[in-house]
Amino acid sequence: MEIFRQLGVDSTLWIHLACFLVSYFALYFLILKPYMAAFEERERRTVGSEEAAVRLVEEANDLQTQYALKSRELNSQMKAFYDEARTSAQKQSEQVVGNARTQAAALLQQNRERIAGEVAKAQKTLQSEIPAVGAAIASKLAGKDLSL
16 A cells, blocks of 8 residues: 555545546446447448448349340340241242242243244235235336236
């Protein structure tokens, strides 16, 4: 105890200690504890919101990647369907054009044969009329009737 007296510690130490403890507990429960609770709540909301925002951004990026993959897949399916339909349409077109050419060639050959027959018939008819026409032309040129 002698050491405490030499350091200047006396009976007021207990009064000071009691005042300190009362002040400490009063400040702790009235100011420090509500402040720490508000601080932790604000920190929780802020960090929680940041984490939620980061999580939502990651989910959005994942969805965008999935959308791009599905879009490519659908695009390739549509291209395959389009190519298949185009190939089928080209085959049908070639078949229709081929049939039309065959029919046109047959019709053309038929018309050529008919025309050739009509030309031959007309030539026979004209062959029989050549002497009469020649006599008529000669009569007209001579100015006289030259009937045979």
